[in-house]
Amino acid sequence: MSEVSRFYGGPGGLLATISSVFAAAGLDRATLRPADLAPVDEFHIRGRAASLEIVEALGLTPGSRVLDLGSGLGGPARTLTELTSCTVVGVDLTPEFCEVATALSDWTGLSDRTRFQVGDATNTGLPDASMDAAMTVHVAMNIADKPGLYAEAFRVLRPGGRFVVYDVLQGEGGAVHYPVPWATDPSTSFLATPEEMRELLPAAGFEISAEVDSSDESLAWFQQLRARIQHDGPPPVTFAAFLGDAFGQMATNQVANLAERRIRTVMYTCSRPL
Numbered sequence: 001m002s003e004v005s006r007f008y009g010g011p012g013g014l015l016a017t018i019s020s021v022f023a024a025a026g027l028d029r030a031t032l033r034p035a036d037l038a039p040v041d042e043f044h045i046r047g048r049a050a051s052l053e054i055v056e057a058l059g060l061t062p063g064s065r066v067l068d069l070g071s072g073l074g075g076p077a078r079t080l081t082e083l084t085s086c087t088v089v090g091v092d093l094t095p096e097f098c099e100v101a102t103a104l105s106d107w108t109g110l111s112d113r114t115r116f117q118v119g120d121a122t123n124t125g126l127p128d129a130s131m132d133a134a135m136t137v138h139v140a141m142n143i144a145d146k147p148g149l150y151a152e153a154f155r156v157l158r159p160g161g162r163f164v165v166y167d168v169l170q171g172e173g174g175a176v177h178y179p180v181p182w183a184t185d186p187s188t189s190f191l192a193t194p195e196e197m198r199e200l201l202p203a204a205g206f207e208i209s210a211e212v213d214s215s216d217e218s219l220a221w222f223q224q225l226r227a228r229i230q231h232d233g234p235p236p237v238t239f240a241a242f243l244g245d246a247f248g249q250m251a252t253n254q255v256a257n258l259a260e261r262r263i264r265t266v267m268y269t270c271s272r273p274l
């Protein structure tokens with residue numbers, strides 16, 4: 001198992017933890033909606049709000065086939081299919097995340113439109129031009145081979161298909177404070193700068209139609225999250241379920257990383273030319 005999967009896999013038993021937390025909070029699995037899972041399964045800065053932006057940017061229709069590179073616990077995939085009735089294939093390096101993502105889709109009645117498989121985002125094994133759209137959300141930070149990642153997205157996308165990248169980028173404020181929610185130290189963290197992204201995506205063949213920097217909103221999101229936790233206590237289940245107690249320090253570091261412009265959050269909407 002790679003260092004990256006070990007980092008995310010945590011102590012194991014994640015599905016049992018989520019299940020018991022929901023039971024203790026009196027939430028009935030049979031009536032769960034994807035939004036109820038957002039505090040744990042939308043594992044990126046600005047959570048479900050960012051996934052709603054991705055739905056818009058991808059321009060999906062019922063039946064669109066979407067690839068999610070680095071699908072995690074499947075929150076973005078379920079949000080997309082809940083709102084558009086598209087079909088999503090998620091590929092993720094961490095086996096436990098794929099198992100839990102599959103179970104959470106079952107709980108929310110979305111198993112027929114989401115599928116999660118273990119694999120590397122730089123080499124999915126999916127057929128050429130088999131997807132109408134693709135996305136990758138807070139994943140490239142762990143991937144050194146960015147040309148390989150974007151080339152794979154380009155290969156599986158049909159001509160005319162859209163690709164959305166929403167990632168954490170290196171800011172101009174200096175080295176990142178660790179630990180962060182994707183790495184304990186720099187050995188598994190590979191942040192591109194916005195300037196590099198503007199070269200990497202076209203080099204893979206994509207045309208970029210929009211670049212939106214949401215760093216100010218991201219800082220506000222973390223500050224509000226921290227304030228809410230201080231005021232009301234943590235929600236029943238959070239990213240701490242798999243990141244452990246270090247999540248508190250990671251969140252504190254993220255506030256500093258954003259405030260000091262050491263990281264940026266940026267969304268690129270691209271397409272594979274016809």
Ligand SMILES: C[S@@+](CC[C@H](N)C(=O)[O-])C[C@H]1O[C@@H](n2cnc3c(N)ncnc32)[C@H](O)[C@@H]1O
Nearest residue numbers: 042043044070071072092093094120121137142
């Ligand atoms: C911060 S989480 C984001 C998960 C999901 N995209 C979301 O937004 O909820 C990063 C995910 O990337 C996955 N990952 C990291 N490197 C990967 C690779 N080379 N191939 C596939 N998945 C990878 C990790 O296993 C983890 O699930």
